[in-house]
Amino acid sequence: MVALPDPEDFTRELLVASNSDRGRLLQYLHAIQQRYSHIPETSVHQLALALRLSESRIRGVIGFYSFLHDTPRGDYDILFSDSITDHMLGSRVLLGDLCTRLGVEPGLPRADGRVTVDVTSCTGMCDQGPAILINGQAVTRLDNFRISSIAALIENLTPLDEWPSELFEVQDNIRRADILLSRGSCGGGALRALVEKGADTIFGEIATSGLRGRGGAGFNTAMKWKFCRAARDDEMNDRVVICNADEGEPGTFKDRVLLNSHADDVFEGMTLCAGIIGARHGYLYLRGEYLYMKHALEETLAQRRRDGLLGQNILGQAGFDFDIEIHLGAGAYVCGEESALIESLEGKRGVPRVRPPFPVTHGYLGKPTVVNNVETFMAAAKIALEGANWFRAVGTEQSTGTKLHSISGDCDRPGIYEFPFGVSIQQVLEECGAADTLAVQVAGAAGSTIPPAEFHRSIAFEDISSGGSFMVFGRHRDLLDMVQNFSRFFVHESCGFCTPCRVGGVLLKDLVDKVHAGRAGTADIQELHRIGTVVKLTSHCGLGTEAANPVLDTLGKFPSIYEKHLTQADYQPAFDLDAALQDARDLSGRDDAGAHIRTDL
């Protein structure tokens, strides 16, 4: 690899270029990590001095985010997406194969520092997995051939930008377009409507449309905007618009497709919101996994500035000033939770805030802030252009319009499907070509497990609500694999702030592992129920309150997946006691009776 500049110079340049802005701490760390595969001590020291933060505060941020490291990773840092759908496509075998070819242990840099191979939470490529990130860039559709080419490229020290470009191709796979995806770009039309008809009229359209948030919770969008507008009665327009593109829910990838092919409309929706609520600053919080799109998104923003759709005096209107900046996340699912996202945007650890106060009154830097999902902003822009009735014409009474679903797993045609709200699970399964389905996991790891007897139910806020993840499990699958994968996911992603989620999550995972290993008895199943309920009732934020869902849902609806793994005994140890003495036997050379667990007890 080419020699790198001194990290001290690099860090200094970063700081000088942006006036040593504390809020950018995470962005600085990201850039340093990208360049040096870790955050060198000197950089920590410099950042602390320049930003007037303690070094421990900076180390705390590095420790929080999965994509930041305090010791060097390999020059080629490979992360396999660890989503259950990647597993179902054979990712584990490919990971083993790549490790063997390269001679590395998962998680540890090779002795020559050339490469690391590790896993990371779902990277949002479930319709074209198995997928990896390599130095932050996405590679999809892995197979034996791709793995052997990658191993060769690494051994030959080929710089990443000289790798064959087809490795980095990411497909949209839009399989069904309805009112949102079948229209061309707004091209400024929504903003022109705002200027011509006035903010009150356009706000009225959004309110009449009944648009609800697409990020999962389904809060009424117009109401959110109204609260934010009302939170301060000055005319400084010192409010903030944030687009939540953290998209960390396993199995969700529709925001990726929107940002890849409809970014212009998403930015238009943000600008529309700014015009209505009175905001000058906007942020796109882009998950670190989508780093590969950042350049193109910045180009789109630049084009909008040139077109007078962003920046000072938008569309020539004096005082209509608004601009958007892209901030990168760094591998933390909890940062999708809006208050954790805001903390992260302020350059801190992404620990959810105590609410109330809600972001609409006290958000980014204490300012009134709207946080909406990518799809919500796009829909808002289209409504401004096409009118509320156009939108209300599809969907159900309480869930107007359409919803994008990211479909993956055991079906013929995985990809993006736009359906009106109210569509039944059965209809979705038919369209994506799923036959002989055992279960569908709707709304991701935090969502619900739906058995065939409930396939007539519909996806809408009145029935099964969803942020857009739809994973199909065929008859030949063991659903306990899914539960185990999700339990591990929540342990890895817990921010650690509150005990029920931090400790309860681990207890759940350990018990699920115990069931999976065939060591659990009926007492363990009762324990799963009990702990799951406590975690659900007492956690601080949505991550913890939903973390027990996969366990509780499947215990209720698929008890057999547990029963078939249970031992006859009421109770068994969680691990093989005698085998746990093997290291000590090897080290001491003992094999007497005392060197084994007594079996007569």
Added chain:
Amino acid sequence: MTEKLKLATASLCGCFGCHMSLLDIDERILELVQLVEFDRSPFTDIKKIGHCDIGIIEGGVANAENVEVLREFRAHCKVLIAFGACAINGGIPAMRNQFELKECLEESYVDGIGVYNRMIPDDPEIPMLLNKVHPIHEVVQIDHFLPGCPPSGDAIWTFLTGLIEGRPVSLPYGQIRYD
């Protein structure tokens, strides 16, 4: 009066802090011995456990002897309690779980400063170490968990009196608050 309940206690891989804290119930120990009879316990120095109603375990499971004592307690006690952080989570001793057993033994017996006769001990008298320290509920079924490092004398009193009288136990916030 009906016969007294029988109580046994043991320290596995713990620091005896939890047992010391049991003594922090102070003069209430006189009331306690009206209610229960101590069987095997460091307080009585009885080495072999008889049939008991309540068993209290301090410390996690770090070696083969811990496993045996714990299993004996489970076999002899109607109700078994994980007492303190080490029993519940492995606690301080479980900090060694970040390392391989080999690294721990080499640090103590081979590479450590001032170590004579550098070798990993192989005397059959010495209990064999498990490669990791485990919470006790991973080895036997546990009925109740009393948190704290150690649980305070007051918390122990609230807990034991409730249990002995057959009432549901509810610890006041002050007794499970640790900062």
